[in-house]
Amino acid sequence: MNDVALIVGVSGQTGSYLARRLLSRGTTVVGTTRNPDSTNLWRLQTLGILPSVQIEAVSPSDFGSVFSALDKFNPNRVFFLGGQSSVGLSFWQPFEALESISRPVINILEALRLLGLDTKFINSASTDMFGNQPNTTLDESSTMRPVSPYGVAKLGSFWTTVQYREAFNVWAANAILSNHESPLRGAGFVTSKVVSELIRLREGEIKTLTFGNLSVVRDWLWADDVANALLAISELDQPDDFVVGSGESHSLADLIALIAHEFGIDVKDFLVSDRGFMRPNEIDSVRLNPVKLSEATGWSPEVSFDQIARRLATRAF
Numbered sequence: 001m002n003d004v005a006l007i008v009g010v011s012g013q014t015g016s017y018l019a020r021r022l023l024s025r026g027t028t029v030v031g032t033t034r035n036p037d038s039t040n041l042w043r044l045q046t047l048g049i050l051p052s053v054q055i056e057a058v059s060p061s062d063f064g065s066v067f068s069a070l071d072k073f074n075p076n077r078v079f080f081l082g083g084q085s086s087v088g089l090s091f092w093q094p095f096e097a098l099e100s101i102s103r104p105v106i107n108i109l110e111a112l113r114l115l116g117l118d119t120k121f122i123n124s125a126s127t128d129m130f131g132n133q134p135n136t137t138l139d140e141s142s143t144m145r146p147v148s149p150y151g152v153a154k155l156g157s158f159w160t161t162v163q164y165r166e167a168f169n170v171w172a173a174n175a176i177l178s179n180h181e182s183p184l185r186g187a188g189f190v191t192s193k194v195v196s197e198l199i200r201l202r203e204g205e206i207k208t209l210t211f212g213n214l215s216v217v218r219d220w221l222w223a224d225d226v227a228n229a230l231l232a233i234s235e236l237d238q239p240d241d242f243v244v245g246s247g248e249s250h251s252l253a254d255l256i257a258l259i260a261h262e263f264g265i266d267v268k269d270f271l272v273s274d275r276g277f278m279r280p281n282e283i284d285s286v287r288l289n290p291v292k293l294s295e296a297t298g299w300s301p302e303v304s305f306d307q308i309a310r311r312l313a314t315r316a317f
Helices: 013-024 044-046 065-074 085-090 094-115 151-167 192-201 223-234 253-262 289-295 305-314
Strands: 004-009 027-035 055-059 078-079 120-125 173-175 209-211 241-244 271-273
Touching: 004 013, 004 065, 013 027, 013 044, 013 192, 013 223, 027 065, 055 173, 065 094, 078 094, 078 223, 085 094, 085 151, 094 151, 094 271, 120 151, 151 173, 151 241, 151 305, 173 223, 192 209, 192 305, 209 253, 223 241, 241 289, 253 271, 253 305
Parallel strands: 004 027, 004 078, 027 055, 078 120, 120 173, 173 241, 209 271
Antiparallel strands: none
16 A cells, blocks of 8 residues: 655655655655645755655645545645744744644644544644743653744644544644754744855855854754654654654854854854844743653664754755
């Protein structure tokens, strides 16, 4: 029987890497987008897999559209990687955050329930659900207290996934994702800005590197490692919730310095923190304990923090 995976958010960074991994295993990949004629599929093109992905027009916030797609393809696995992806933007577009993150998850799970499909659902939750707990190592049992509309929306999708698993016996799992990066990141994300600003600094177009809060600490991951974690979770017999992280945390300033080193630049005299670039509410640090995922699947990140910086600088995919 043919293995079919449906990826909501296939045009994004992690969706593209996940599609590549699934295709390499012989899986038929269906990727959804609201409008195939206007969606920029450059990431799939960059990875050389666009001709192999079946693109389907689906509006994730519309129940009828989701129901029809699931009924048509009867996928073995559904991955939700869609919705608003910028924490900063969610402060200014909170309704869009909730509409694009929480509602699609309800639609997918309710459609799976009504159709009675034997389908595995994997939701991309976020460590932003934990909020600001700087002195705590976080795991699946930690308190969740989001400090952004994005985190609130992700928390809604998380508990919806748990509800359908426990109340309706739907195979539904949460992957609680930490920051994950690659050259496939959009231009508005901090790692993309770091690389583009370093290029401008090297070429003499600017004199300083200006960012927001440089002291924030994150558990940085490579996006393709995250895609591999999602795949590993989907291959489990029983669904559960898993923190996806390396167990190591580093500041944004550390990451910038490592990327700059690859450009031959010492950032000490150029790096500036500007409050104008800071979010209305910020998470100071994220420190994770990913042992549950490691024990359940054997997964661990293959790309180290230093290697992430090197790959971002050299645009290695």
